[in-house]
Amino acid sequence: MAKKLSRRAFLGGAAVAVGLPLLDAMAPVQTVRGAPHTTATRLLCYYLPNGMVMPTWTPSGEGNEFVLGPTLSGLGAHTSEIVVVSGLENAGSDPGAPGHHAAGTAGFLTAALARKTELAPHLATSIDQLFAATQMGQTPLTSLQLGTDGGVGLGDCDNGYACAYSRSISWASPTTPMPKVTSPSVAFDLLFGGLDPTATAAEQAIRKHRRKSVLDAVRGDAKRLQASLGHGDRTKLDAYLEGVRALELRIQQNQASCAGAEVNRAPADFVELVAAMTDIMVLAFRCDATRVISWMLGNSASQQAYPFLGVSDAHHDLSHHAGDPAKLAALQTIEAWEVAQFAALLTKLRNVPEGEGTLLDNCLVLLSSEISDSNSHSHKNLPVVLAGRAGGALETGRHLVYPQGTAYGDLLVSVLDAVGGPSGELRDRGYAALGGL
Amino acid sequence: MSERRHRWQRWLLAGTLVLASCSASEQPVPGPKRFHRLNRAEYNNSVRDLLGVALQPADDFPADDPSLGFDNNAASLSLSPLQFELYERAAAKLASRALTPGTTSRDQLLPCADAADATKHADTCIAELIDEFGPRVWRRPLTNEELMALSELGSGEPLAVRAELVVQAMLLSPNFLYRSEPVAAAGETIWLNSHELAARLSYFLWSSTPDDDLLAAAQTGELLDPATLRAQVERMLDDPRAYALVTNFGGQWLSFRALDNVFKDAHRYPLFDDELRVSMATEAALTFAEFVGQNRDLRDLLTFKTSYVDTRLAELYGVADPGPGFVAVDLAGAERQGILTQAGFLTVHSYPFTTSPARRGRWVLDHLLCQPPAPAPDGVDIPIDPMSGTKREELDAHRQNPACAACHDSLDPLGLAFETYDPIGQLRTLENGEPIDPAGALPSGVAFANARELSTLLADDPRVVDCMIQQVLVYALGRGLTASEHRHIDTLAAELRERGTGARDLFAVVAVSELFRQAAPAAAEEAP
Structure with missing residues (x-):
């Protein structure tokens, strides 16, 4: 039997050495004629699984006078570019019953309650997609969903909640989860592939025309199916037609060009994978291939092991620490490493000059997790960091402490307001902009 | 054409x-x-x-x-x-x-x-x-x-x-x-047309598109004739493409596909590496392939003593190295019997650093008996890893809580039977220096001394055959069954028993069943 093992499996079993000879994705920008120049606001949503050990996470002090604790200390070089937000509770996503990881993950970008079902997931459109809808046609790819783990498993993701809740944070509609790309090679080709630099304008036009003719043909197929449907299941065909429409818009654009860009297409281990995906996020923004990215550093209730950190237990198992100091210390080690990956991303974004400032200045990065304390599956006092200045809309360098119970959904309204996305749907659900942000 | x-x-x-x-x-x-x-x-x-x-x-x-x-x-x-x-x-x-x-x-x-x-x-x-x-x-x-x-x-x-x-x-x-x-619609019966049936059949048995032969039977409409359908099903089960049932149905039902994603603490379980991982998956796949290929009695999945072992598994199981490749080896002396004592199963349903009686027991209830336990009460999703003593002692204490006892009374005896197999399925007799007692009793009161005896008891439980039919129907139809559709299971189980409960017949019986030839009811998309 030719049993193929996944790359993740290979990683999981092997001892992994740290040290990453990475291709330098951050080579100085080589401006090419026609290369996009933009100072548009970008939104990046950065998800970490399994919550945080809050005592070691939360900074001391408030406002402009705060000191990062052990977990966030890796962000020291970015203190002036972040806002740490404490005290928010995502009660709107709390199922009040088992399924906290799935429901909390589903709530990260929606602040909505996931319908408990294995078959017909229903949530809300996520904020990245609300913003993406306003950017359609502005960039080659409207949005990009990235992650480390497509998810294998046994078909039971979390206590009767559909696996989509655990594996997708981006939702194009309340019923359409957006699966992630987990291969740097596939992601890179989606962003920059298929561009033949030697093709003449005429040849490119022919190629566009042909692709469009195929799309016209399959749209016709979908429309004919739709016409024969009666009142049947339109959702699937709608999603298909949405795919046709998005690709058509994309073909009308020129493929993003990012001269000299390359990434590590075949990462040897988890550490290299995260680094490669970090490079891809920076490239995608730098070259304006998309303005909206969501990223999951592991799926909900991730069982990733971190032997390269000297932590040999699986993350989720460990997260039920029951107060055991050794387990808490191991968790905090993982969390500090996650924050270091986040810091590396911010550094790379900052290293790209853009307009009068840097790429990071034009970004808004939202980082959080599905829960805070993992042992009790708490949806209170969530760990939240915002980074970047959203083109000037966000005043950074602060630690904001809100009264316990302040709605996390309010933060999502503020994020949309800051990037210029529509927040009406969230406001209709009773959320309002977070005061003082 | x-x-x-x-x-x-x-x-x-x-x-x-x-x-x-x-x-x-x-x-x-x-x-x-x-x-x-x-x-x-x-x-x-x-x-x-x-x-x-x-x-x-x-x-x-x-x-x-x-x-x-x-x-x-x-x-x-x-x-x-x-x-x-x-x-x-x-x-x-x-x-x-x-x-x-x-x-x-x-x-x-x-x-x-x-x-x-x-x-x-x-x-x-x-x-x-x-x-x-x-x-x-x-x-x-x-x-x-x-x-x-x-x-x-x-x-x-x-x-x-x-x-x-x-x-x-x-x-x-x-x-x-x-x-x-x-x-x-509710109360309505729609039979699939011949092409819809051909596609359903080929994606069920082959995880692939119909071949020319099947399409021809669809084109003439002969596929709608029960005798032709039966002949097509047998032909398709003879085809190498039917191996998809092993990788896709078997791999998910018996969970050996999940081995890809399993992590074990390398310090505690140095034997577990990628080679052993593949060996475990191969053993399970070869076993299931043999059952389907030879139409062996399904119930023997819980009682067979001879399994497929290579050098790596021989080391794990403590038997003589069979030489290159996978060889059918009698494991009765190595305290193995059936799928539940195969290393891959025991490995998947464990934690990285310790066993999980709850996960192993739950699989039996879920996948063998189709009686899933209710989810745990809020906030008790905690792996038990006693620093001293055995899991049985921990779980006995745990069941003092009535909220836990409701489920764990049925879960624990099943799961604890497997405690003599460690997180990578290797035999052990002690946990934290104390002897492990795998004995227990079914809810009916029938006692068993260990996992092998439990397996034998399960083999005689009629719910196992019913449950397999249910699982195959869910896989074949790509949806859950409605409450009223569950009654088909009895009919199909009776038919399967009549034919000798063969693993190949299991798929054949489902493929020619009424349910398989009919359109889904509108309520099915929400069926659990």
């Missing part, structure tokens, strides 16, 4: 569109439909069987979310714009590869492009391509409207370009990516 081609050619040559009088099965019947997207395995297998090219484009597609235990559930197979773009890229790559001059696929798809036929009109050439390839890709005859749309694609372009665009469009079409089936 050849008659249809001639008609088609005549219309084209005459330059007039004649409205066809299609047979009933060719006409799309208006009414509610259910769309079932091909999953990654089905996509790869389908393009392999259709084009014969050595590409597996679906390896790049995002993972399909499983539900109800399987990743072929129609309700969970959604589609995002990003996925659609990957489909487009795959279609372009496949078309270009399949039509590369000098390849077999090109000769089959576009025979008239050869020099000898160079005089043929390009339109005729394309018409032949559509006529030959279209019904295979879309698993049904094309309507006139569809034929016309495809024949006009790329008109004015060179023949080679047109052919590529046509193949691309067929592979990107919802008619390829989705199986569409009617949906029955």
Whole structure:
């Protein structure tokens, strides 16, 4: 039997050495004629699984006078570019019953309650997609969903909640989860592939025309199916037609060009994978291939092991620490490493000059997790960091402490307001902009 | 089919569109439909069987979310714009590869492009391509409207370009990516038409597209005849493509697919590496393949003593090295019996650093008896890893809490029976220096001394056969069963018992069942 093992499996079993000879994705920008120049606001949503050990996470002090604790200390070089937000509770996503990881993950970008079902997931459109809808046609790819783990498993993701809740944070509609790309090679080709630099304008036009003719043909197929449907299941065909429409818009654009860009297409281990995906996020923004990215550093209730950190237990198992100091210390080690990956991303974004400032200045990065304390599956006092200045809309360098119970959904309204996305749907659900942000 | 081609050619040559009088099965019947997207395995297998090219484009597609235990559930197979773009890229790559001059696929798809036929009109050439390839890709005859749309694609372009665009469009079409089936309103019974049935059959037994033989039986309508259907099912089960039942049904039901994603603490379990991981999965796959291939009694899955062992597993099981490859070895002396004591099963249903009686016990309730326990009360999802003593002692204390006892009274005795096997399935007698007692009793009061005796008891439990039928139905239909559909299970179980409860017959009985030949009821999409 030719049993193929996944790359993740290979990683999981092997001892992994740290040290990453990475291709330098951050080579100085080589401006090419026609290369996009933009100072548009970008939104990046950065998800970490399994919550945080809050005592070691939360900074001391408030406002402009705060000191990062052990977990966030890796962000020291970015203190002036972040806002740490404490005290928010995502009660709107709390199922009040088992399924906290799935429901909390589903709530990260929606602040909505996931319908408990294995078959017909229903949530809300996520904020990245609300913003993406306003950017359609502005960039080659409207949005990009990235992650480390497509998810294998046994078909039971979390206590009767559909696996989509655990594996997708981006939702194009309340019923359409957006699966992630987990291969740097596939992601890179989606962003920059298929561009033949030697093709003449005429040849490119022919190629566009042909692709469009195929799309016209399959749209016709979908429309004919739709016409024969009666009142049947339109959702699937709608999603298909949405795919046709998005690709058509994309073909009308020129493929993003990012001269000299390359990434590590075949990462040897988890550490290299995260680094490669970090490079891809920076490239995608730098070259304006998309303005909206969501990223999951592991799926909900991730069982990733971190032997390269000297932590040999699986993350989720460990997260039920029951107060055991050794387990808490191991968790905090993982969390500090996650924050270091986040810091590396911010550094790379900052290293790209853009307009009068840097790429990071034009970004808004939202980082959080599905829960805070993992042992009790708490949806209170969530760990939240915002980074970047959203083109000037966000005043950074602060630690904001809100009264316990302040709605996390309010933060999502503020994020949309800051990037210029529509927040009406969230406001209709009773959320309002977070005061003082 | 050849008659249809001639008609088609005549219309084209005459330059007039004649409205066809299609047979009933060719006409799309208006009414509610259910769309079932091909999953990654089905996509790869389908393009392999259709084009014969050595590409597996679906390896790049995002993972399909499983539900109800399987990743072929129609309700969970959604589609995002990003996925659609990957489909487009795959279609372009496949078309270009399949039509590369000098390849077999090109000769089959576009025979008239050869020099000898160079005089043929390009339109005729394309018409032949559509006529030959279209019904295979879309698993049904094309309507006139569809034929016309495809024949006009790329008109004015060179023949080679047109052919590529046509193949691309067929592979990107919802008619390829989705199986569409009617949906029955409450109280209504709709029988699938012959082409819908052929597709359901091939994706069930092969995880792939119907072959020419099956399509021919669909085209003539003979597939709707029970005797023909039975013969097709037997033919398909004889075909090597039926191995998909081992990897896709068996791999998920017996959970050996999940070995890909299992992590073990390397310090505590140094034996566990990627080689052993593959050996474990291979043992389980070979076992299930043997049961299906030889139509062995399903109940023997819980009682067999001879399993497939290689050097690595021999080391783990403490038996003599059988030499190169996998060899059937009697493991009775090594305290092994049936699937529940195979290393892969025990490894998947454990934590990285400790065993999990709850996970192992839960699998038995869920997957063997179809009696899933209720979810744990809030906030008790905690792995038990006693620093001293045994798990039995911890769990006994745990059951003092009535909220826990409700489920754990049935879970724990089952799971604790496997405690003599460690997190990688190796035998052990002590935990934290104390002896492990695997003995227990079923809720009925019948006692067992260890996991092997428990397995023997389970083999005699009639619920096991019923449960397997239920699982196979969920897999075959790609959906959950409604409450009223559950009664079919009894009928099918009786039929299967009559035939001797063979593992191959299990699939055959489901494939010819009424439920399998009928449209899903509208309520099915929400059925648990």
